Each structure stands twice: as C-alpha cells, then as structure tokens.
Amino acid sequence: MKEIVMKRRNFLKGILATSFTLASAASVLTPLTALAKVGAKKRDDWLTTGSHFGAFKVKRKNGVIDQVKPFDLDKYPTDMINGVKGLVYNPSRIRYPMVRLDFLLKGHKSDTTQRGDFRFVRVTWDQALTLFKQSLDEVQTNYGPSGLHAGQTGWRATGQLHSSTSHMQRAVAMHGNFVKKIGDYSTGAGQTILPYVLGSTEVYAQGTSWPLILDNAKTIILWANDPYKNLQVGWNAETHESYEYLAQLKEKVKQGKIRVISIDPVASKTQDYLGCEKIYVNPQTDVALMLAIAYELYSNNLHDQKFIDGYSLGFDRFVPYLTGESDGIAKTPEWAEKITSVPVDVIKDLAKTMVAGRTQFLMGWCIQRQQHGEQPYWMAAVLATMVGQIGLPGGGISYGHHYSSIGVPSSGAAAPGAFPRNLDEGQKPIFDSKDFKGASSTIPVARWIDAILEPGKVIDANGAKVTYPDIKMMIFSGNNPWNHHQDRNRMKEAFHKLECVVSIDINWTATCRFSDIVLPACTTMERNDIDIYGSYANRGLLAMQKMVEPLFDSLSDYEIFTRFARILGKEKEYTRGMTELDWLKKLYSECKTANDGKFVMPEFEQFWQDGYVHFGEGKPWTRHADFRDDPEINPLGTPSGLIEIFSRKIERYQYDDCKGHPTWMEKSERSHGGPGSDKHPIWMQSCHPDKRLHSQMCESKEYRQTYAVQDREPVYLNPEDAKKRGIKNGDVVRVFNDRGQLLAGAVVSKNFPKGVIRIHEGAWYGPVGDDGSITGGAKVGALCSYGDPNTLTQDIGSSKLAQACSAYTCLVDYEKFRGKLPQVTSFQGPLEIGA
Amino acid sequence: MSQVNQETAQGISEEREARAVVYNFLSSLFAKEVTSDLVAQLTSAQGQSFLNSLALEPSLTGSIEGIKAKFAKLNSEESLLELAADFCGLFLVDGRASVSPYAGQYVSAKKSAEPSVETGSRSKKDKIQIFGELHQKMTEFLTDNKLQIHSDFPEPGDHIAVILAYIAHLCVTAEPKEQGHFIKCYLMTWLSDFTQQVNEHDHGLFYSYVADLTLAWLNVDTEFLPNN
C-alpha cells in the first residue's frame, strides 16, 4: 500500500516539476468581486416586461429567471407565457458569434452546396463584424446595391428601442444601399387589392369597436376567421382585451341575441368557443360562394341600390358577370353548390340573413393567402356594399378583428416612437451607389427566392414592371424566412447561389443554419426597452425591464450594431452619442410631450419604477362612418373616392389573373375535385399557430411538449381519411407531394372535414436524409423531421397584381410512417456533415 | 514540528498543487479552442515532459499519446481551425452531433445530491433548459468559496470546465473528504456518459482523447480520496 502511495507521490511530483509551462493558461475562475450592482429594485422583486404573447411579470433567483406570471391588467392571458423561460434558457441558444468554416477559409468562393449542414467555428465579435463588413464591401464593390438584400424583415421581438430590423437596416444603410421588400406574408394580397376597392389597406386599420358591434349587430359573419386562436398574440405587447368582448359575444349567442355564422372548411377554435353556426365550404372556393350570395341578392332585389348608387362605382359593369351575360355562366346558387359544396338552400338563406338586419362581416386573412387571393377580399367588399351597411355600427366589413386587438376602443394616446430605421438627415453611406443595374430596388416580399434563381427576369406587379435584381448576399435579423417562405427545396437551390448570408437571432433557427455568419442577439429579458401596451388599444406604456444579463456572448441589438457602426467608423452617427438609457428616456419623454395635456405621464424615473403608465379606456368608434356621413368631404382613398366594385385602373393592367371586377378563377391546385386532386387529394391548411407566434416559441421545449405528438408538430386529420390510411391518433405520418415531404404527429379530429388537413405554420424546419438518417438534410427533397408545412407549399405569386404568397394553394397526400423514426433536428445548431 | 512531518506536509502540499495543475489543465482544454500558443507550449520540450510525466501513469498513457500525436499535426492555421470547428460542433452548439458540456443536461441537482438512488443519467433527447438547478448549485459553491466565473467565460456554472477548475481549487483548499464528496456527486455522476458521447461524435479524435484522459485521470485520482 505504502508503495502505491509513494508511486503516486512521485508521479504527482513529476507533474508539478514540469507544469510551469501551463502557468499562462488562465483559469475560468477568478476571485469574487463586488456583487453585481443592485438596481433600483431589489433583485428578487417582480419585474415587468412585455412580449407579443402579452405582458408579464418575472421573479428571479440568483440572477436566473425563476417564476413568470401574467401582468395584473391581463384578464385573459395566454398560456404561451409558460414558454418564455424555454426561449431564454434554450439549449439551442446561439452562444457566440460563429462563422461557417468553409466561408471563413474561402470567403465568397466557399462551397455553398452544403449550406444548412456544415461546420462552424467560434469567432470574436470583432472578427465576426469585420467579416460582415468585408462581405458587404465585396458585394458593393463587385455587384453594387442590387447584390445585397437586407430588406427581408419579420416579426422581431417587441420593444421600441431594440427592434431588430430597425437596427440592422440603419446600420447596413450606413454601409451602402440595398434591395428592399414591399408587402408582407400575412396580408400580401389583401393589402394590395383593398386600396383599389375600399381606399385603404384595411387589414391593419382600426375597426369598428366591439361594444358597437355587440350592441348593434344582428348577425356576424366570421369568414375564414378564427379570432379566438389568433388574438393571443399581437404586434406589440398584447392586452387580450378582445377576449372580454368575445366572452360577451358568446353570451349573446347563447341568449339568441346575435347570430354568428362561421364560414370555414374546418371547425375553428372560435366556433368551438362561441358555439356558433357553421357553414362548410370547399377550400379555396369562397369567391364562388360569395358570387352566388350576390346573385341571390341581386336577382331578388334584396341589395341596397341606393347605397350602391351613392357610395360606389362600377356595379353596372359587374352585374353582367354576375348574371352570366358577359361569360355565359350565371353565378347562381346551383352553380356555386357544385364548386363549393354549400347547398343551394343554405346560400339562399345566407343572402336573406345578411339583409334581414344589421350584419357585420369579419374576414380572416387565410383566404387571401392563396392563388388569386385578391378576389375573395374584393368580392367580400362588393357583398358588403350590396348589403349597404358600410359605415354603420355593427354593419359593414372588417378585415382585422382577429389581429392585435383591432376593435378594442383606442385610448387615443400617442404611442412612443422607435429607434430610427433610417439614416439621419445628411448622413451618407460609405458605398453611396444607387445603381441597381436596371433592376428594381424594391421587390414584392414573397418573390425574393424567384429573384435569386432568375435574376433579370421581368414580372408584373401592381401595375408596374419589376426586374429581379441579382442578389448575392442576404441579411436577416430577428427574422426566420426558413419558416415563412414557401417551398423549402426551392429555397435550398436558391441559397446555393448566395455568396454570403448573415443571420442575427437568439436561437439556432433553420435560417441561422443556412447562414455563413451567425450572430447572437440577447432576448428581451436581457435588455431594457419600452413598448406600447396594446397595438390598437394604446392602453398604456410598458417598461420592459432587464431581468438578467445577456447570456453567453450575446448582445442587445443596439449593442451589436453600435459595434458594427464602430467598425464602419460611424458609431456616433449611429447612436447619436447616446446610450441605451438615453434612448429610452428620449423615447419616453417624446411620448410624454406628445401626450402633454391629454394623458398624465410621470417622469421617466417614476415610470421605470412603476413599470407601467395607464392611458385609460377609449371611446367606441365606427369604421367608415365619416365616409357614409359625407363621401364628398371624407372620400375613400380609391381613385374615385368611392367603393370601386369595378376598377378601371386594374382593368387597364390587363392581367389575366386579376380583372376589372372580382372573378371566380380555378386554382393551380384545388382539392374536392379541383385540379391536381386526383394525384394528391388532400388540401393542406397552414394557418397561424395556436401555440406560437409564427415560428417564435416553437423551440421552447417544455412548452412544445404540451402539444407535440411523438416530438412532432401535430397534423390534424379527418377521422375517415385517417382510417382509410390506417392511421390512428398519435401515429407519425409522412405528408408529401411532388415538392417535398415531412413527418408530423397525427391528431385525428372531427373538426377537420374529408380532404382537409391542417399543419400550423411556424413549425421549425429540420431536414434529415431520405432514409431518415441524420446526414443528407442539405439535399433537395430531404424529409423534414418535425413537420414544417412550407416543405410542401407552392412558391407562386397570388397574381400579377399583388404577387403575394400563396401558401394555401397546396395539395398533398399522407401515409402512416413505417420507417425508423429519425431524431428531430429542427431545434439544434448547425448540423455536421458525416465523416 | 519534526523534520519528517515537515517533509510530509510539504509533500502533501505538492501533491495537492500537482493535482490542481492537472485539473486546471483539463479545465482549460474544455473551456476554449486550442490556440497556437498552447500548441507551442505543449510541443516544446517542457510541454512534452509535462505530458510525458502524465503518461507515466499507465491508464493515462493511451490518451496522452493520442493528444501528443494530434498536437504534432497542429502545424497550420487551417489545422487549428479544423480543430476549432470540432470544438464548436461538440461543445458550443446544441446539435445531433454535439455533446453538452453542462452537468445539468445529464443529471438533475436532486439526483446529484443522492447519486445512489439511480444512475441519474438523462437520455440525450430529454435536454432541458440550461442555467438550471446545477448552475444555481455551482454558483452557490463558488460564492461560498469567494470565487466567480471569469467574465471572459460567460458560461453556466455547471459547465465541465467550471467544475474541473473548482475541483482544482478544492485540491489546494479543501479536505480530501470534501474533495471526494464533491467529485463523486457533481462530476462522476455524468462524466462517463459525457465521455462516451464525445467518443461517439468526435470525428477528429482530439477531444475523444481529452475526454478519455479526463475520465481516466478522475478514476486514478479518486482512488486515493476518501468517500470513494
């Protein structure tokens, strides 16, 4: 025994004797210095913050977020706040700035075919930002501004100061000019067609207040609209006040005081909640149904001719189409029944109901996210015009009551501004060229993949010609196009053509994995900010108090781009010489000044201590009432100032897929007997998720486990269809078409009719090899292991007018998955190529 | 105090220091990428003799020889970057081919404190939130010992490099019994699982040798600690 001890002693002595060389290896530990500065609040008090999911309070323990509870004023909090901790302490946080190894070695000549499946190395912030700048230099030098697209932006995290897109675009604009987008993925067709028809984008406009709807409406038509699901999240910190009104509506439905009729292929969450009437319509056939209702109104003289004459233009040019005089097809209920599967009697009854009393149309956004998505929105406006109640409380049409609490009366207070997105007056970029080489500097939002694949191609868009720029570099910040864009495999091909992709985010999204330079931003919990409480309600001002220091090497958006501006030699121009706190005070005091004399706001310090300023309740308001009152003085923003049932302006464009009046047109793919349904008979609905904000929150594991099926995104299946395919609840299903394939977890539900499935968008993309192996995910055609529906969707424009995304024009089929179940790869960092 | 006792005391102190050196050495290899400075140091004559002295212990010989061989090939910027990419893919991201350096991803704090209940191992797909209970626990240990994690190393307290560095600290400050207890509860509960995963995913082999070396060293070292 003693011998062993001696041997060990000698062994250790030998180590010690030779160990001086390691003196320079610094320990990761260091003597404890003074504790972190104690802020105005005690460390363990409840602090306030906000998010798209609502406002909430947070309690910390030893510098780590411990408990989360809803904000006191939120009477209808969403359980999504239970996922917040999982966003912050996600194992898949981007911990350090990283660069794809081959890009680091070969720069713009790197092998891009393995994007999405490659090795990264850690670099310092200085190295990463310098590389970023050098890439910009290279692109601006070699290609000019048309080589750079930094305009693809998304839902960011809330907060007026750190809003990620503002920072990225201001900083990049200091370097040079770049390609930008117009429109967005949510309402692309709607926001383009409605200015021609109702003189406003409508989709983001404040709508008639709920109290007026509840007091005056006799019938509410929910057309492809699921407010109960979608009102959980908002553009700013969501107040969830709409739920109070939905509760009142539920009561009125129960008492028989208001009829709510939901027209939808599926039984929505709202239908289940309200217990309202349901009318099934075949997917993508809403225009045919609307035309038949219009036909019924017109042929029975139920329409309001006086309103049409006084407030609209072009009805006379629409009627020949309705009656079939112009195309030989009368848009009768009988005609529509064959297309829509809505029985003739139901159509006739709908027409009568709409004019029997005050009828409020509440349109959802889904039906404009499809091919010819302009048409249902235009035709619904025509229907509402024929009913003649636009501008009356509880009547007319709204395109937004499911969004960010539109319809909650606004307090009328001024909201805070934001960190500037643009360069300040007089500032010039380093590369000031505005030579886009004959290409367009602005392209429709959903057409960027087209542009990468076919530079120089000329397309029609909204009355103009767009020439695709030759994009070589893209920058994404707080934005995950590998969720929201359509057709993953097409995206892969496009990304092979990009020389450099930069992503800034909090966790490793698929967009980050397909990037070359990946930069870690901290979450909203790790920085100070302010936000409006309620986008449309403007209920108050919310302090977003820093809970914990930025994790790992992450930085706030402000700090990231301040450092970047420093590398450009423009730090002072960028920050205006102000700190984060200076900016918060500035945004606050400007808001205070704007509200001076109208809303009492304390000094900044008091506000920060309290965490909140309340602006009080708002007054009810009716959309378009002023127009109805005096259309001459309060004209709509249409060319005529009136509702345009027929648009000469659109007619002049001579588009075959968007004519002078609303038109029923067959789709490139349509279920229930439509084109392509013989091969892939199922329509896939990829609507906004119930348990996320788009793709935000999907990575929060503990929360995801409350709804995932065998770790996969749920796919909602019709019982008969499922049975025919030998699938039962909880099985893993392979969903496929010629564009791609994915795995998802079966949830069999009577809410989904035959020929229809639903997979919520926002399910993170996680490709694996064809055989389910962990390699091969970079290949075109790879299987998505988690269930991202955009693996299957079509990447086509809605029409030559809007060129909006058409995610809802998508046919698929599905089968029980019988192979070896691959591990889900969606919620991970970069994947390493096999040895 | 007799001269013999003095010699013994000095010997014990030297032993402790020597062990601390090894723990710190292992900690530094898990803390960050291998730099050209480290390569220069370890391939120098002095560095080689340090490694050779470790290799005298038979159970460490294999991994030390492996490390030496790898170091000999680290002679270009590119080879260092390849190794850095190995490090990044293994320890800096969470991926299907990664190995979590955080104790909390393998064992819960409760299981750590009562290792006898079960092995406490967690399957890889059950990854939980980081900065969890074991991070809290380690932060408390460090604070009690008037220590904190260096600001250049913004990692949770249950990172393997922190745990190894903390053991190095215990080597020179704490009683062997305390050392043994800590190692048993907070490192040995998951180290072999960790090592196995590194071996599975590290195609470059360097970190497989480092993980093997760590596990082998712990096995050698803890033999002489009480509570084992």
Place this chain on the structure above:
Amino acid sequence: MKWFKNLWQTLNKPAKYLTLGSISLTAFIMGVIFWGGFNTAIQATNTEEFCIGCHSMESKPYQELQKTVHWSNHSGVRATCPDCHVPHSWGRKIARKMEASSDVWGWFFKTVNTDEKFESKRLEMASREWGRFDRDDSLACKNCHNYDSMKWEDMSKLAQKQMKRAAEKDQSCVDCHKGIAHILPDMGTARAPELIAEVGTGPSKFDAGQDYFTALTKPLFFSSNGDVEAGTLNVATKVKVLESKDNRVKVAINGWRKKMGAGRVIYLEFGINMLTAQLTKDAARAEGVINGFEEKEDDMTGLKWQRVETELWTDAEYLITEQQPLWDYARDTFRSSCSVCHTQPDEAHFDANTWPGMFQGMIAFVNMDQDTQALVQKYLQQHSSTFVKEKH
C-alpha cells in the same frame, strides 16, 4: 425631424453631451461699480435666496430648474434665477424689478400659492417671460451662448441648418428653445407646434399678387370680417393673395372638382385626388363663389371633372412664402413615423391616387395630428410616381 423636440431633448440631457467647447463661456459680470449704493441694494435682490424667498418658487420652478442642464453640467457653470430673469442692462433691470412686484403681489394675494393655482397661471407667467426674452433678443441666453462661437461641426446636419438660419437673423433663442429650464406649459390648442416651429408662422405683411403656401389647414371666410366659414383650405396649398384687410387676406384658389354631390371639394389637378380646399355646402351652392370652367371625363373612374376658381378670405397667418420647408418636414416625419414597424416605401413607389389608400390604411400606428397627417399625405402624393418619374 422634429428638430425642436430633439433640441429640447439635447438640452435636457445630462450635461456630458454639452462639451465645454460648445458653450461659449462669455463671463458675465454682475453690477457696475459706479452705480454705488443704490446698485448694492439692487444687487442684494439678485441672489437665488432672495428670489425664492418671495417668489413662491421653492416647490415649482426652482425644483424644475434643478433637473436641467442649466443647473448641473460638467462645465460647472450654473445658471441661477437672476441670470435668466433679471436683465443685465441696468435700465431694463430697474423696469424688471418693478414688473416683478406683480409676482410679489401674486404671492401676497395667494393667486399662485398652490400647485393647482401655479399650474393654472403657468402659461400666463411663461408667456410674459417669453415676451420679455423676445423683446431683448434673448440677451440673457446670449451672455453665455454665442452664435459666433458655436461649434458647427459638432452639430448634426439638421441642427446646423436650423442654428445657422437662426444665427443669420440673430433670432431670439426662446423662439425655439422653450421649456428648457422649467416645464413647458400646456400650450392648449396650438396645432402642429413642431411643424410650425420648423416652417414658421409666415410674414406679417402680404404682397398682393404673390403666391403663398398654407402651413396648416386654414378656415376660409366669405368676407374680411364675417364669422361665417366658407370651408377649409388644405395644408401646403398654393394660393395667390389678392388683398389684405384687417387680419385677413383674400386669396385666389384654383383647381379641379369632381362633378358629383355638391361639387364642393377642390383638387389640385384634373384626375388627381390631392386636396386643395373643401367648401361648405352653402358656399358651393352660393352664386358666384365657385366659378366653373371647362369639363373633362377622367378615364380612370369615368367621373366628370371641372376646372374651378374661387376667391375667399382667410386669416392672415400660417401663410408662408416657400413650399419646400413643408416638404422637408413632411419627409422627415414620414421617414421616422412610418419606419417604426416596417421599411417605409419609397415615395415614388405608388401614384398620387394610390397613396391616400396606402397611407390611411396605416395611420392607426402613427402619432400625427390632423394637420401633419394631411401634410404627409400631400407630400407623398406630390412626390409619387405621378410626378416623379424615376425607376425604383
């Protein structure tokens, strides 16, 4: 943009941003020795203690001052009550002391001895002080802040533009810098104060036959002295002044109207929905108010339009000589307000008749008063693809 506000912010910021070099420390020497004993007595009243002893300031203006850069800054020079509120020339000083006695009376009769009463009198008291600053060209400010020694290169481009313009005219500082030492009073119904601060209120005298531009949406009247409104004249509209009388001017308004309803809305050009004026129904129907000329059908809508002219009266204010400052202000407002949520579209991305629809669909998210909204919409239309032909 909003330079007034920004500047206000700048001056309220912690002092570290005002460098020693950017403040001219023109030393001021109080009192002039040979005024002897009388001067000594006056001098005694020139201390803070003296002021706040009687001036009921302890709770309000004095405390407000303490939060500003004029109290605490790294140059170490502090502006105290008399530095700003007592003139530095003796003649004015005496007069001022007499004037101040009304403050003492105010205190004596307890008109401002509570917060509420003070607040109710704040605007009145502030206006009196502003008037005084105006009269002596803000001499008290210029004792420290000198136009000649300003470091232009340290200022933003916008600040330079504004300050140089002011320097040329040796403008009174408080014209723009109100509310820098005490809280700005509630200015009540003042419309679009930032806009007016930038473009001004216009000349006091008008040349007949000259063109002017409206800086706000303005009421129109039938006569030079009647109260009966004939309609409103939209912001940024060009009118020709025909004559001046009392506080009004008679203006000639030209444009086009749609032949629908009462035909009381006048637009800038044929077929373009850019608002020039809206008349009341009575005005539109009254004989001889609107003179109609040729008619044309707008092919894009099928509506008939008619060229019209009218001559009506409006208040002799907010009529300015240049249109460009209005567009500059509107451009800055558009670029900052409309980029809060997304990248603002290029002005020339839409045509003049599309912009109202795009703009009105988004205004729920921006904070603009009615005048600013109308101005920004008109700016967008004026700079739309209808008028600006460049590829985008």
